[in-house]
Amino acid sequence: MPALPEGTAVPDDGTLPFARVGSVALRQAQEPRPFGVYVHVPFCSVRCGYCDFNTYTASELGGGANQAAYATTALREVDLAARVLDDAGLGSRPVSTVFFGGGTPTMLPAADLARILRGVDDAWGLAPGGEVTTEANPDSVTPESLRVLADAGFTRVSFGMQSAVPHVLATLERTHDPRRVPDAVAWARDAGLDVSLDLIYGTPGESLDDWRASLEAVLATGVDHVSAYALVVEPGTKMHAQVRRGELALPDEDDQAAKYELADELLTEAGLGWYEVSNWARGPEHACRHNLAYWRGDDWWGIGPGAHSYVAAPSAEPVEAAHADPAGVRWWNVKHPRRYATLLESGSSPGAGRELLTPAEAQLERVLLGVRVREGLEVDALDRSRRAAVAGLVARGLLDGVAAVRGRVVLTRQGRLLADAVVRELTP
Amino acid sequence: MGQWPGLVTTDDTLPATLTERIALPIPGPALSARIEPNVTAPELIRNFCIIAHIDHGKSTLADRMLQLTGVVEPRAMRAQYLDRMDIERERGITIKSQAVRMPWQLGDQAHALNMIDTPGHVDFTYEVSRSLAACEGAVLLVDAAQGIEAQTLANLYLAMENDLEIIPVLNKIDLPAAQPEKYAEELANLVGGDPDDVLKVSGKTGAGVEALLDRIVERIPAPVGDADAPARAMIFDSVYDTYRGVVTYVRVIDGSLSPRERIVMMSTRATHELLEIGVISPDPIVTKGLGVGEVGYLITGVKDVRQSKVGDTVTNAGKPATESLGGYSEPKPMVFSGLYPVDGSDYPALRDALDKLKLNDAALNYEPETSVALGFGFRVGFLGLLHLEIVRERLEREFDLDLISTAPNVVYDVTLDDGTEVKVTNPSEFPGGKIKEVREPVVRATILAPSEFVGTVMGLCNDRRGQMDGMDYLSEDRVELRFTLPLAEIVFDFFDQLKSRTRGYASLDYEPQGDQAADLVKVDILLQGDQVDAFSAIVHREKAYDYGVMMTAKLKEIIPRQQFEVPIQAAVGARVIARETVRAMRKDVLAKCYGGDISRKRKLLEKQKEGKKRMKNIGSVEVPKDAFIAALSSDSGGGKDAKDKKK
Incomplete structure (x- = not known):
């Protein structure tokens, strides 16, 4: 995981930076904003060469950071979260989505994952029809473990498949056997779980045919959701060092663009439509609602070392003194599991830093996240000075003309490949 | 007045006690009265200058003379007293000459010695010629470890043409690498006379300097003039x-x-x-x-x-002379370059700075100009490349300005078919349409090089449209080559090429030699069909293709990919002679953007937007200002060329 952002200190008790005076009752009377919970599980059996996530391969990191004690430690943060949100008058919202990510969450026994989920349910209550996802390595699941998860309330599993081609997996240092993926998918579906497969394209040495083979392998499993990401060589990873030493070629952006286009073509033909720049689903009911919540700017609490959380200002209503509130607050936990556990054991917030978003920053995020999804963004949500840019972007084929006429900013395929450039033009 | 017996010091200043103890031939009060200014008889005056290559030790020798004649106390001595500006001291060159009056006694007679300090660089030939015209004699100072250089040779010829008495002197004889015998022979061959007549001094230790002062009094003629004539x-x-x-x-x-x-x-x-x-x-x-x-x-x-x-x-004014002394001419800018502030809001500051520099630099002239690529700036005329570099450096250092300078160019006289004449100082203003004739300035260049490089130098000059005028051996292994060359070719990285092809051994001097008609064309550079004025160049028709290929390739490297394909073309008139393409950027999106990525992503976006402000728009193409600076500064010849010359 990249270095944590720079921010200001988080108060010891984790208090949110919103005015309280006379506001709690009012807030509770309003329609609650959707609320999600992310649980980071910082363990893997091996670290892959391209990975920059906050993850550790040792099972003994000490004390509450040991894999065996991790569920207990994470539940301490759930308790803290419940208290902090309650204090801010935001406590009575059921959880719409829960997402276990990593690392490899399935490194933990299924029973531990179930226990954490139960803690979340105890704290806020899972909304009816709520989505509960876990990421998993095809190697780290069995028919039995998947059934335990389904029984505990998990509804969805996302497998890190990355590629179906052995030499590509070897470059990525993935250890699973690609032949195991269809089995894992079948077991998960038998257990009643919705299944997603993750792919990476643009790995050094991957040909367009290799990529096509991976896409075809994914489609052959009949999954209802696919995520496909261009490989990014992040500083600090082993792969970055390999590139620097000239052992691996830097991924070529033109090659990645061609592969994106191929993916979008094949997936769309097979009935999986895009709903976010890197995500495709067989209809809206199979989209990942947890991830959509990030792009829509909903609230979420991130449990675990290095996890980020975000809470928007509770109300736009004229609550007294609320005009001094920031537009939202984002904070992030300390990175190392050991430090994370120690803080929670002493009753402190594990927050390492936070940023209070100004209205302008919140607006910028709204645009940069909003254009990534298929539903897009209202033209009226853009800064007044930038609305005129829409016509030019339509003319250049980056925005969908029909959507624009209807007052929405929606990327075309070419626009998705240049989404960051589009955002730069749409923000002041 | 002898040598300094056994005096060897590595210090820049002489030990005070020594100068005090040893009786120097400085005139006493009675004799001094006879050389008071305004009443000194012309017979007692000696006016001389020192001709030397940069770094051959002229300023150090001058310092030593000031000390030995008692004009400057050793304690008050500041190394290189005569070089006033910091920049001159740093570069080790003298931009502005001055004159110092020193007393010196020979026999029982006091004399007034006027030492006129001359600029030592090719760009200031006219100033040198005026300084020489103020003298009756010249000290030809040559580094005993290096021998004579082209520039010194050119100034020596100038002094000889002015009928000056030449006193050949080898300096730095204290250096281990000194070869006084070899170079004394070379000097004797050049100025006539016997190698034994060549004085050997060390400005650093002071050795031989007294003998030189004596020699000046003995050999240099006293000035002659009519005291009763109008002033x-x-x-x-x-x-x-x-x-x-x-x-x-x-x-x-x-x-x-x-x-x-x-x-x-x-x-x-x-x-x-x-x-x-x-x-x-x-x-x-x-x-x-x-x-x-x-x-x-x-x-x-x-x-x-x-x-x-x-x-x-x-x-x-009351009793005016009827005839002026002659030899006067207006300073004529030979090399032009556009100077632009990197930050457009510095334009007024640049104008003020130029106005100030102009007060002290009669050769500097400039006019406002506007460039599509670079915004508001000035087209500035210079005497040459070093002059350009000095002005640019003073603007940046003394006025704290960040500047972009366009590739230097010369002045072209263009005659159109209808007889209209146009003077072109900016290549982008080269007229299109029917051209009858284009004339470009040429120079007479003198190159001194070890004989093993004769072929190399001839090859280079031939490539640069040079015509050989002659060649002489100065000594067994050193050759003087004379060429007529277009100034434009010299301005374009000639000196760098000469230095690198002769492993740094060749030296160059040139002086204006009129102009010539030539088959010259303007090569324009177009980005997506829009002309980028700052990159237009006037080149010989046969070189147009090479320039076009070089420039388009270079721009392809530095122009970032845009959302659309950007053709880069080089064109002569409407005819495209070279083309490169910056392919369209196909991907500009971070694939992953989840909860933990959002802060980082927003900050990246804010940074990118900040970066956009440092972009210049050429039509719809965004080019980073840094790219312009990179494209204009390398190979432009100006900067590097002048900087190397001091070495």
Whole structure:
């Protein structure tokens, strides 16, 4: 995981930076904003060469950071979260989505994952029809473990498949056997779980045919959701060092663009439509609602070392003194599991830093996240000075003309490949 | 007056005790009265200059003379006393000449020695010629470890043409690498006479300097002039001083000048009152006037060196001379370059800075110009590449400006078919349409090189459209080659090429030699069909293709990919001669953007938007300003060329 952002200190008790005076009752009377919970599980059996996530391969990191004690430690943060949100008058919202990510969450026994989920349910209550996802390595699941998860309330599993081609997996240092993926998918579906497969394209040495083979392998499993990401060589990873030493070629952006286009073509033909720049689903009911919540700017609490959380200002209503509130607050936990556990054991917030978003920053995020999804963004949500840019972007084929006429900013395929450039033009 | 017995010091200043203990031939009070300014008989005056290559130790020798003649106390000695500006000291070169009066006794007679410090660089040939015209003799100073260089040779020829008495001197004889015998032979071959006549000195230790001062008195003729004729004095330098206004340095030829009288500048007929007159020794000493053969300064209260022009003749308004001394000419800019502030809002500051520099630099001229690519700036005319570099550096250092300078170019005289004549100082203004003739300036270049490089030098000059005028062996292994070359070819990285192909051994000097008709064309560079004025160049028709290929390839490297394909073309008129393409950027999106990525992503976006402000738009193509600087600075020849010359 990249270095944590720079921010200001988080108060010891984790208090949110919103005015309280006379506001709690009012807030509770309003329609609650959707609320999600992310649980980071910082363990893997091996670290892959391209990975920059906050993850550790040792099972003994000490004390509450040991894999065996991790569920207990994470539940301490759930308790803290419940208290902090309650204090801010935001406590009575059921959880719409829960997402276990990593690392490899399935490194933990299924029973531990179930226990954490139960803690979340105890704290806020899972909304009816709520989505509960876990990421998993095809190697780290069995028919039995998947059934335990389904029984505990998990509804969805996302497998890190990355590629179906052995030499590509070897470059990525993935250890699973690609032949195991269809089995894992079948077991998960038998257990009643919705299944997603993750792919990476643009790995050094991957040909367009290799990529096509991976896409075809994914489609052959009949999954209802696919995520496909261009490989990014992040500083600090082993792969970055390999590139620097000239052992691996830097991924070529033109090659990645061609592969994106191929993916979008094949997936769309097979009935999986895009709903976010890197995500495709067989209809809206199979989209990942947890991830959509990030792009829509909903609230979420991130449990675990290095996890980020975000809470928007509770109300736009004229609550007294609320005009001094920031537009939202984002904070992030300390990175190392050991430090994370120690803080929670002493009753402190594990927050390492936070940023209070100004209205302008919140607006910028709204645009940069909003254009990534298929539903897009209202033209009226853009800064007044930038609305005129829409016509030019339509003319250049980056925005969908029909959507624009209807007052929405929606990327075309070419626009998705240049989404960051589009955002730069749409923000002041 | 002998040598310094056994004196060897590595210090820059002489030990004070030694100079005090040893009796130096500095005239006593009685004799000194005879060489007071204004009353010194011409027979007792010696006017001389020192001709030397940069770094051959002229300033150090001058310092030593000031010390030995008692003009400067050793303790007050600042190394290289005569070089005034910091920038001169740093570069080890002298931009502005000055004159210092020193007493020296030979036998039982006191003499007044006027040492006129000459600029040592090719760009300042005219100033050198005026300094030489103020003298009767010249010390030819050559590094005993390096031998004569092209520039020194050129100035030596200039001195000989002025009929100056030449005193050949080898300097730095204290260096382990010194080869005094070899180079004495070389000097004797050049100036005539016996190698044994060549004096051997060390400005650093002081060895031989007294003998040199004696030699100056013995050999250099005294000035001759008509004391009763109307006053005529030649201006050989003029310097702007913040407190005093313009200080004008003159050599009186005929008659005399006195304070409070009105004087006339003969080229402009402008009259001024002489507020102050005096000599420099080495600080200004006010005198009652200056007589025949004397050298000194005038202050009239004018604020701009253009009102006191080098080469002009000063006369008395009440009793004016009818004929000026001749040899005067206006400084003529030979090389032009566009100067633009990197930050457009610095334009007024650049204008003010140029206005200030102009007060002290009669050769500097400039006009506002606008570039599509670079915004508002100035087209500035310079005497040459070093002049350009010095001005640019002073603007950046003394006025704290960040500048972009376009590739230097020369002046072209274009005659159209209808007879209209156009002077082109900016390549982008080269006329299109029917052209009858284009004339370009040419120079007479002198190149000195070890004989093993003769073929190399000839090859280079041939590539650069040079015509060989002659070749002479200075000694067994050193050759002087003379070429007529288009100045434009010299301006374009010639010196770098010469240096690198001769492993640094060749030296170059050149002087204007009129102009010639040539088959020249303008090559334009187009980005997506839009001409980028800053990259237009005028080149020989046969070189147009090479230039086009080089420039388009270079731009392809530095222009970032855009959302659309960007053709980069080089064109002569409507005909495209070279083309490169910056392919369209196909991907500009971070694939992953989840909860933990959002802060980072927003900050990246804010940074990118900040970066956009440093972009220039050429049509719809965004080019980073840094890219312009990169494209314009390398291979432009200007900067590197001049910087290397001091070495």
